[in-house]
Amino acid sequence: xxxxxxxxAHMHIGGGSHLPVLMKVMDIxxxxxxxxxxxxxxxxxxxxxxxxKRRKLVSYENKKDFYESFIFNDRREIxxxxxxxxxxxxxxxxxxxVDLSGHWSVVLIDHNPGPRRREEIKRLANNVDxxxxxxxxxxxxxxxxxxxxxxxxxxxxxxxxxxxTTVLSNFYEINL
Amino acid sequence: MIYFVPKHFKPREGSxxxxxxKILSIxxxxxxxxxxxxxxxxxxxWLCNENKRELVSYESSPEYFEVAKRYxxxxxxxxxxxxxxxxxxxxxxxxxxxVFIDHAPGPRRxxxxxxxxQHADYVIVHDTERRSSWHRRYRKGFPKYKERWDxxxxxxxxxxxxxxxxxxxx
Numbered sequence: 001x002x003x004x005x006x007x008x009a010h011m012h013i014g015g016g017s018h019l020p021v022l023m024k025v026m027d028i029x030x031x032x033x034x035x036x037x038x039x040x041x042x043x044x045x046x047x048x049x050x051x052x053k054r055r056k057l058v059s060y061e062n063k064k065d066f067y068e069s070f071i072f073n074d075r076r077e078i079x080x081x082x083x084x085x086x087x088x089x090x091x092x093x094x095x096x097x098v099d100l101s102g103h104w105s106v107v108l109i110d111h112n113p114g115p116r117r118r119e120e121i122k123r124l125a126n127n128v129d130x131x132x133x134x135x136x137x138x139x140x141x142x143x144x145x146x147x148x149x150x151x152x153x154x155x156x157x158x159x160x161x162x163x164x165t166t167v168l169s170n171f172y173e174i175n176l
Numbered sequence: 177m178i179y180f181v182p183k184h185f186k187p188r189e190g191s192x193x194x195x196x197x198k199i200l201s202i203x204x205x206x207x208x209x210x211x212x213x214x215x216x217x218x219x220x221x222w223l224c225n226e227n228k229r230e231l232v233s234y235e236s237s238p239e240y241f242e243v244a245k246r247y248x249x250x251x252x253x254x255x256x257x258x259x260x261x262x263x264x265x266x267x268x269x270x271x272x273x274x275v276f277i278d279h280a281p282g283p284r285r286x287x288x289x290x291x292x293x294q295h296a297d298y299v300i301v302h303d304t305e306r307r308s309s310w311h312r313r314y315r316k317g318f319p320k321y322k323e324r325w326d327x328x329x330x331x332x333x334x335x336x337x338x339x340x341x342x343x344x345x346x
Contacts, residue, residue, distance in 0.1 A: 015246065016218040020225055023197075041218050048193035051330060077188050080330050161225075 016041030018134040018165040031105025032056035054084040062090035110134040136166040190215035191330040205273025206230040212244035236260040272296040289317035304335040
């Protein structure tokens with residue numbers, strides 16, 4: 001059986017434009033990390049960026065086939081110990097039921113459906129040091145409607161790589 | 177859009193990521209990637225993007241090349257190695273800061289490991305645990321280097337080799 005398959009995924013030229021931003025934010029922080037919406041780029045990077053220090057990482061995904069493609073059951077990897085990384089399925093895409101309590105160091109907002117993302121941004125506004133939001137280009141604001149919620153943050157920083165990534169914080173100035 | 181991707185995300189296939197990040201942070205010259213992948217190529221591309229650091233990737237699989245070529249940019253060159261003929265690529269006529277070796281077929285890797293021994297500050301090779309040596313034969317190439325550091329915290333192991341840098345502080 002082939003080790004590879006095709007999957008419906010949207011990937012821009014040079015996919016993973018949020019990676020350089022995530023790398024910088026991960027580099028200046030050391031607390032727990034929350035990933036809302038798993039991805040071909042963010043999940044492997046975050047998984048390994050948290051590995052050496054066993055930094056807590058919790059990933060949520062609502063697409064069943066995508067969630068199931070991220071399996072951690074290879075017995076040869078038991079020695080690596082992946083207890084620091086929890087992967088959770090969001091039943092019926094009901095993000096309201098996802099427990100976001102506690103204080104997070106870094107949160108990546110990249111989940112589906114897109115218009116839902118701003119709700120989690122609002123829910124997390126006062127319990128996250130840095131929120132990293134993907135796909136924040138003004139031309140896509142008709143869909144995501146981020147801009148209405150961005151003013152609830154004291155600090156904001158935008159990348160200059162398409163698709164754009166924005167970092168928000170109510171706790172720290174952002175100079176990436 | 178439909179893309180060719182791994183059927184399952186196998187964390188072990190990215191066990192070299194912590195080493196790539198570490199070495200790129202202490203070295204600052206051109207980077208050579210032999211064999212592209214869903215783990216290494218995005219990470220290397222975006223690490224090099226910040227300072228437009230030169231990155232040259234080679235791939236012999238047409239499927240992987242189709243994905244990797246989406247990263248072609250002013251600082252990142254991506255090349256197809258036709259018919260897996262790795263002998264044709266010119267990797268010895270200049271000095272590299274970092275070389276990452278992860279190409280196919282596996283037994284070929286030791287050839288490039290030996291070829292770049294005097295042409296790179298840091299050479300990073302994936303899957304260097306002893307149980308894989310029957311296939312990749314890295315250990316035949318290790319004596320070509322003065323220094324070696326093994327990252328054994330995560331399986332599969334990753335090794336860094338050098339004839340120019342002290343690796344004792346990694």
